[in-house]
Amino acid sequence: MKDMLIVHHYDASPYCEKIRLMLGHKQLEWQSVLQPMMLPKDELQALTGGYRRLPVLQCGADIHIDSAWIARVLEQRYPDRPSLFGAPRPDLDLLVSWADSVLFWAVVKLSIGQHADQLPAAFLADRAAMAKEEMRDARQAQQELLSTRATLARYLDWLEHGVLAQGRFLHGDAVRYHDYALYHCLWFLDKTAPELIRTGTHPRMADWMERVAATGHGTRHELGAHDAISIARDAEPRPFTAGAAMGGDPVPGTHLSVRADSNGVETLQGTLLAIDADSLHLEWISPAAGKLALHLPRLGYSFTLQA
Ligand SMILES: N[C@@H](CCC(=O)N[C@@H](CS)C(=O)NCC(=O)O)C(=O)O
Numbered sequence: 001m002k003d004m005l006i007v008h009h010y011d012a013s014p015y016c017e018k019i020r021l022m023l024g025h026k027q028l029e030w031q032s033v034l035q036p037m038m039l040p041k042d043e044l045q046a047l048t049g050g051y052r053r054l055p056v057l058q059c060g061a062d063i064h065i066d067s068a069w070i071a072r073v074l075e076q077r078y079p080d081r082p083s084l085f086g087a088p089r090p091d092l093d094l095l096v097s098w099a100d101s102v103l104f105w106a107v108v109k110l111s112i113g114q115h116a117d118q119l120p121a122a123f124l125a126d127r128a129a130m131a132k133e134e135m136r137d138a139r140q141a142q143q144e145l146l147s148t149r150a151t152l153a154r155y156l157d158w159l160e161h162g163v164l165a166q167g168r169f170l171h172g173d174a175v176r177y178h179d180y181a182l183y184h185c186l187w188f189l190d191k192t193a194p195e196l197i198r199t200g201t202h203p204r205m206a207d208w209m210e211r212v213a214a215t216g217h218g219t220r221h222e223l224g225a226h227d228a229i230s231i232a233r234d235a236e237p238r239p240f241t242a243g244a245a246m247g248g249d250p251v252p253g254t255h256l257s258v259r260a261d262s263n264g265v266e267t268l269q270g271t272l273l274a275i276d277a278d279s280l281h282l283e284w285i286s287p288a289a290g291k292l293a294l295h296l297p298r299l300g301y302s303f304t305l306q307a
Helices: 014-025 042-048 067-077 090-114 121-128 138-143 145-161 177-192 203-213 225-233
Strands: 006-009 029-034 056-059 062-065 219-222 255-260 267-275 279-286 290-297 301-305
Touching: 006 014, 006 225, 014 067, 014 177, 029 225, 042 056, 042 062, 042 225, 056 067, 056 225, 062 067, 067 177, 067 290, 090 138, 090 145, 090 177, 138 145, 145 203, 177 203, 225 290, 255 279, 267 290
Parallel strands: 006 029, 029 219, 062 290
Antiparallel strands: 006 056, 056 062, 255 267, 255 301, 267 279, 279 290
């Protein structure tokens, strides 16, 4: 029970697919808690201090936020399983950062434009409030579909004739974190406009996608959101070690408000437990779940000090 991995996610989410594949990579057994695709997300936010995005990994009363951080946690907890990280590859870190900030949003814009007439008004309003230009105006995304498709076709060519021309996977023969972190954008594109990848113009990409998907999702069981909250309430956050803080960083005990730099308007609040160059660790007392530790990466998040 103490070691149970609880993954809060939803099936259609690309970032959640990235995590499901990483669980498969580590050949893990996990509890799946399906969460809503849009607000209200009371049962999720009861565990996250207000953070709304998915995926979230829960281990008892420890809540891990963001797929990049969750990858680190899985690697640390299961060092004997196939490694997610090979030799450091800052060039691939940059590629993934481009995929997160550019490729992903082009795919989102295509999806919203293509489904503008079918998506429920409540969903479009929820996404429009999330502060990303690509989601603000479904009609505009619809009118700009031809441009978005042309942009994506160019991106796919770069990948097909660039990184995907160099080996079976991005690191060579072994599938790694960087593959999953690029793949999830293309998985979403493949669901939205398969013809962009699968008309014979990007054969390496299509083959690489089959190889990455073959990792599978590990062993999934379903759990209710309510049960996940009870598990957190009955647990205590575990001790952890963090590295050295950076110059000028706040000291433990400081109250912080943290916001995702992109695509997040909701903030999470908490009291700093530890901070280092890569990660932030906060304590938050949840009215529903008691004392929790929230762990998240620094990259992609900004904090402000609270009085
Ligand atoms: N950087 C975050 C991005 C997470 C993200 O944007 N997730 C999307 C789903 S793919 C989301 O939560 N969207 C808002 C929502 O579903 O309410 C991560 O890697 O976990």
